[in-house]
Amino acid sequence: MQLATKLIHAGVEPDPATGAIMTPIYQTSTYVQEAPGKHKGYEYARTQNPTRKVLEQAVAAVENGTHGIAFSSGMAAIEAMMHTLQPGDKVIASNDLYGGSYRLFTRIFAxxxxxxQFVDLQDAGRLEQFADERTRLIWIETPTNPLIRIVDIQACAEIAHARGALLCVDNTFASPWLQNPLDWGADVVVHSATKYLGGHSDVVLGVVVVKDVSLAEQLYFIQNSAGAVPGPHDCWLVLRGMKTLHVRMQRHCENARQIASFLRQHPKVQQVHWCGFSDHPNHAIARKQMRDFGAMMSFVLKDDRIETAHRILSSTRLFALAESLGGVESLIGHPASMTHASIPREERLKSGLSDSLIRLSVGIEDVQDLIADLEQALEKA
Structure with missing residues (x-):
């Protein structure tokens, strides 16, 4: 079954009670049992819910995994993976990653x-220097947030497995339409389904996908025991969003290609980070492991002052100044004070995240309107 067909049909069956083609929202907290301990597969909604089960099956299918485990947010999904570790274990993570992940790692689990350890993994071979007998998990984003750096999934997987570690890929920026990390050797895929999977900025949800049965059982245990489960209506919203992921992503990518080219040619822009450029670092790896180059990008102005960036950020009319990404509407953000504010400034600067960096999540509006909006905002820079 091809991916576009999977997105509409995989994991979904007509409702057995009514034949409804859309998965119903099973809005219930508990289930009547025939006798003590005897039930029809459902006993309590924290443990199981039919709507959630269909979503988990669907996401697992589109990521070419066998088990999906849904959580109440992307951060709850990441937290669940951290709960599989033990004191004394070591995690190597990309040094250019979402600020919320950095905060969870350093302020909660450390x-x-x-x-x-936070390492620049654009050269995957650097893992050889840092991975040791205590390393249990390699954590990467590709493309990274917000510098759109590309990490070679296959190379990282080979090194991780040689060291007895797991490789987890946060696939939120790419979505399953652009990239399937399990196919390149990753053990775990994490999504903030709030973003492209949901696609309409109306739900918060996270999901983990794996192939290994024992790891899946461990994560299901954590899901039930810790209780950070999504409600059935949230699961239904993501299921609905997934049915149009392929057509949305095609327009996202078409728009992004034109906007990245516009920004690169603009006299006030110093540098554009977008992995579709042939001279982008590791562009060849992006071509290998991705189907297209995505709709996330960031750029730095020639006038590299935070005040100049703020003028642009407050001047757009269609690009909304907001957290998050992956919705049908275009968003503009300032990582240093928004998504990555929890990372100390010296660490941000060390990884290349300057104070004036602007991040774009390119939506599916008419691209000429989006370019005109950026043009008038840049005039104020």
Whole structure:
């Protein structure tokens, strides 16, 4: 089954009670049992919910995994993976990653005796220098947030497995339409389904996808025991969003290609980070492991002052100044004070995230309107 067909049909069956083609929202907290301990597969909604089960099956199918485990947010999904570790374990993570992940790693789990090292993994071979017998998990984003750096999934997987570690890929920026990390050797895929999977900025949800049965059982146990589960209506919203992921992503990517070219040619722009450029670092790897280059980009102005960036950020009319990404509407953001504010400034600068960096999530509006909006905002720079 091809991916576009999977997005509409995989994991979804007509409702057995009514034949409804859309998965119903099973809005219930508990289920009547025939006798003590005897039930029809459902006993309590934290443990199981039919709407959630269909979503988990669907996401697992489109990521070519066998088990999907849904959570109440992307951060809850990441937290669940951290709960598979033990004190004394080591995690190597990309040094250019979402600020919320950095905060969770350094301020929550580090105090429980888990060591985190943040490494520039554009050259995957650098893992050889840092991975040791205590390394249990390699954590990467590709493309990274917000510098759109590309990491070679296959190379990282080979090194991780040689060291007895798992490789987890946060695939939120790419979505399953552009990239399937499990096919390149990753053990775990994480999504903030709030973004492209949901696609309409109306739901918060996270999901983990794996192939290994024992790891899946461990994550289901954590899901049930910790209780960070999504409600059935949220699951239904993501299921609905997934049915149009392929057509949305095609327009996202078409628009992004034109906007990246416009920005690169603009006299006030110093540098544009977008992995579709042939001279973007690791562009060849992006071509290998991705189907297209995505709709996330960032850029730095020639006038590299935070005040200049703020003038642009407050001047757009269609690009909304807001957190998040992946919705049908275009968003503009300032990572240093928004998505990555939890990373100390010296760490941000070390990884290349300057104070004036602007991040775009390109939506599916008419691209000429989006370019005109950026043009008038840049005039104020």
């Amino acid at each position: 105090k429980y005796g888990i060591e985190f």
